[in-house]
Amino acid sequence: MDCVYSNEARYDVCTFEDTPLIAQVTTSPTVQDIMNKVLVSHDWMGSQFEKFLQEHDEFDDFKNLLRAVTAVVISYDISPSFYSPTTGAIYLDPDDLWVTPAQRDTINSAPDYRSGFGSELQFEMPWRYVKDNDYAYYFYPSRYRISRTLEDSKYSFAALLYHELAHANDFFPSSRWLTYPMSKTVYDAVNEVYQAQQIQSDYLQNNFPLVVANSYNGVEMQKFAQVRFRDPDAIQEYQKDFTMSFVADMFKTEGAPQFYSYSTTREDFAILFDGFMMYARYGINRDVGVSDQQYNSFVWGQRDRKGESWIKPRIEFVTNRVLPEFYDADAIIQNMPEPLVLDNSVNWRSSVVVSPDDSSESELNIRVRDKRLTPMEGEIWHYDQRKSRNCGAIMLQGRIKT
Structure with missing residues (x-):
C-alpha cells in the first residue's frame, strides 16, 4: 500500500519486487489475480469492480490491459480518475460503480477542479459517446435517490478503463514487461524511457505527429488546450x-479525434485508443463539436471522426501497441465509415439524433429513459496527477503486497 497510496511513501525507492506489474506475476491473469492488486476505501467498491470484471469483460480486454499496472486504487476521494506512471497504478473514481444511493453517499462529490478552465474563451468543444442515436449513458441526480445496476453504467466505466489503461500500456508496453529486474524501481523504469523519449506515445508523435511542424491550426489548437485543460492563466x-x-x-482538418488530444501527447495516445475500442466492442459512436460555453449555439460537429482517412493510421499504430491480442483491429479500422456531420441548426444536445437520410431506421429508435435522468457529456480523464493523500481509510482487497 505504501508504494501506491500513502502520504509516507517514497516512490523512488519502491521496486518491482515491492509492487510488481501484474504481468510480472502472470501474463494470463484471472479476475482473482487482478483483485489481489486492488485497494479500495470502501468494501463495496472492490465487490463492484470484481463483478464488472466477471460480467462485463467478455473479450478479456480489461484483464489483458491491467497487466501493465502495479495496482488498482478505487477510493471515495479520487476525482477525476488518473494513471500515475510514478507508481504504475491507476486511480479510479468509483462513481461508475455504485448501485444504491447509500453507496453513492460515500463518494466525494466535489466537482472536477478543471471545470472552470478556459471560461474566457468564446467556444467550448463538447463530446459524448452515442449508442443508437442517444447518449450512451446518463447522469443520475442524487436528489432522486435512484438505484441502478452495473449494466446502466458499464459503457461509462468501460470507456474510463480503456482510457486509463491505454496510459498504463503507453508507459509499460507488453514488449517490456518481462525485461525489468525485480530490484529496479518503478520510478527508474519510467524515468529511463521518459528521458530517452521511448514511451509509446513518443513513437506515435515521431511516426504520426498530431501537430505537424509549422502547422498554424495544430499549434493554435495546442495552445487553446493548455488554457482549457492545464493552465487557465496561460x-x-x-x-x-x-x-x-x-x-x-x-x-476539422487536423488529426485529433477530440480537443483533449491537444492537452498532452499522452492524452492524444489514450484518446485514439479508447474511442476506437468503444466502437469496436460496443458499437458506440463518439461525437465532437464546437459550441458556445453553454452548448446553446452550436456551429459544427461530427460523429465518428476517427473514420477520417488521416486519423485511421494513428489509431492503428496505437491499438497494435496497446492491445496486440486484438487481431481483428486492423480490419475494423480500415472498414470504419467516414464521419457524419451533425445538424448545427439545433443545439448540441438535440444534435445527437442524426438525419434519417444518414441512418438506418433501426438507429432512430431512441431508447426510453427515466425522465429524471440527464444526458451525460464526455468527461476529461488524465494520466499525470500526483497528489499526497491520507490513506487511513483504505482497506485491502485481495492480497496486494505492501
Whole structure:
C-alpha cells in the first residue's frame, strides 16, 4: 500500500519486487489475480469492480490491459480518475460503480477542479459517446435517490478503463514487461524511457505527429488546450477573439479525434485508443463539436471522426501497441465509415439524433429513459496527477503486497 497510496511513501525507492506489474506475476491473469492488486476505501467498491470484471469483460480486454499496472486504487476521494506512471497504478473514481444511493453517499462529490478552465474563451468543444442515436449513458441526480445496476453504467466505466489503461500500456508496453529486474524501481523504469523519449506515445508523435511542424491550426489548437485543460492563466489576449466558427475550421482538418488530444501527447495516445475500442466492442459512436460555453449555439460537429482517412493510421499504430491480442483491429479500422456531420441548426444536445437520410431506421429508435435522468457529456480523464493523500481509510482487497 505504501508504494501506491500513502502520504509516507517514497516512490523512488519502491521496486518491482515491492509492487510488481501484474504481468510480472502472470501474463494470463484471472479476475482473482487482478483483485489481489486492488485497494479500495470502501468494501463495496472492490465487490463492484470484481463483478464488472466477471460480467462485463467478455473479450478479456480489461484483464489483458491491467497487466501493465502495479495496482488498482478505487477510493471515495479520487476525482477525476488518473494513471500515475510514478507508481504504475491507476486511480479510479468509483462513481461508475455504485448501485444504491447509500453507496453513492460515500463518494466525494466535489466537482472536477478543471471545470472552470478556459471560461474566457468564446467556444467550448463538447463530446459524448452515442449508442443508437442517444447518449450512451446518463447522469443520475442524487436528489432522486435512484438505484441502478452495473449494466446502466458499464459503457461509462468501460470507456474510463480503456482510457486509463491505454496510459498504463503507453508507459509499460507488453514488449517490456518481462525485461525489468525485480530490484529496479518503478520510478527508474519510467524515468529511463521518459528521458530517452521511448514511451509509446513518443513513437506515435515521431511516426504520426498530431501537430505537424509549422502547422498554424495544430499549434493554435495546442495552445487553446493548455488554457482549457492545464493552465487557465496561460491565456493570451488574442485567443479571446477566436470565434466558434474559426476554431471549427481549424480543428476539422487536423488529426485529433477530440480537443483533449491537444492537452498532452499522452492524452492524444489514450484518446485514439479508447474511442476506437468503444466502437469496436460496443458499437458506440463518439461525437465532437464546437459550441458556445453553454452548448446553446452550436456551429459544427461530427460523429465518428476517427473514420477520417488521416486519423485511421494513428489509431492503428496505437491499438497494435496497446492491445496486440486484438487481431481483428486492423480490419475494423480500415472498414470504419467516414464521419457524419451533425445538424448545427439545433443545439448540441438535440444534435445527437442524426438525419434519417444518414441512418438506418433501426438507429432512430431512441431508447426510453427515466425522465429524471440527464444526458451525460464526455468527461476529461488524465494520466499525470500526483497528489499526497491520507490513506487511513483504505482497506485491502485481495492480497496486494505492501
